[in-house]
Amino acid sequence: MFDRLKAYLDSVKARDPAPRSRWEVLLYPGVLALGLHRVAHWLFDAKLFFLARFINHFSRLLTAIDIHPGARIGRNLFIDHGFTVIGETAEIGDNVTIYQSVTLGGTNPTNGIGGKRHPTLADNVIVGSGAQIIGPITVGERARVGANAVVMEDVPAGATMIGIKARSTLVPAEEWAREFIPYGTPCEDAEGNKIDCFEKLESELASLRTELAALKAERNRDREAAKAHKQGSLDLAPKNGTDD
Missing domain, CATH: 2.160.10.10 (Hexapeptide repeat proteins)
Known part of the structure; x- marks a missing residue:
């Protein structure tokens, strides 16, 4: 007892x-x-x-x-x-x-x-x-x-x-x-866990933003290259009514 x-x-x-x-x-x-x-x-x-x-x-x-x-x-x-x-x-x-x-x-x-x-x-x-x-x-x-x-x-x-x-x-x-x-x-441990989660989310968001900016820049470069190629093709094409 x-x-x-x-x-x-x-x-x-x-x-x-x-x-x-x-x-x-x-x-x-x-x-x-x-x-x-x-x-x-x-x-x-x-x-x-x-x-x-x-x-x-x-x-x-x-x-x-x-x-x-x-x-x-x-x-x-x-x-x-x-x-x-x-x-x-x-x-x-x-x-x-x-x-x-x-x-x-x-x-x-x-x-x-x-x-x-x-x-x-x-x-x-x-x-x-x-x-x-x-x-x-x-x-x-x-x-x-x-x-x-x-x-x-x-x-x-x-x-x-x-x-x-x-x-x-x-x-x-x-x-x-x-x-x-x-x-x-829950006090300190839970709050610390939440802070870690927010920091991880912010890091992932920043990474996604960087990737998105890179994709946009690549797309713009492709558009400029395609535009330049088309303009070059038009310049080389023979013009009607001209005789060398």
Whole structure:
């Protein structure tokens, strides 16, 4: 048990440079919320719904993180800061990172119909601050959801989603970044990649312009040569009414 706890605290330290020790990580609201959720989820599975809800409300009061007791959470979830909401039928895989003010929300809460209503996050997903992931969709393994993105459709594995309504960036995450990305939001590497692409396009455009100018010059030379040849032929032709 203690080995698993140490491994979890070390996984948090690997994703956050702020803590100086494991003891400091123990005070993180996300760590406290996850620990209390484990208890609440055990009570929920035992159909002790009132006690599960009581612990859920106590945890929310203490940490500003609301995790429904029914949510299923894998190993090493790191919720950095608070104000996050995770719905009843949400499922979260291993080594997932969620930043502040994120909602894993359900669809159509007014119809009273149960079933799968909340998202599923696969292993190693990163969700940036303020992101909203809505409905029974799946966010694929190693996907990144950028800050303030609104995701309402399935996300392919390794994709990086940005914007409202969220769209995938041109470069998948696994192509340019194989390590952890804070806040799930591409910054320097992605911008550098875009700059490289623009520079390459500008270089290709300049080359095409040079080739086009050369072709135009060659065509003009051919026209001048043809014109000169025609003029020469006319000068050599015998003129009517003349007699040598």
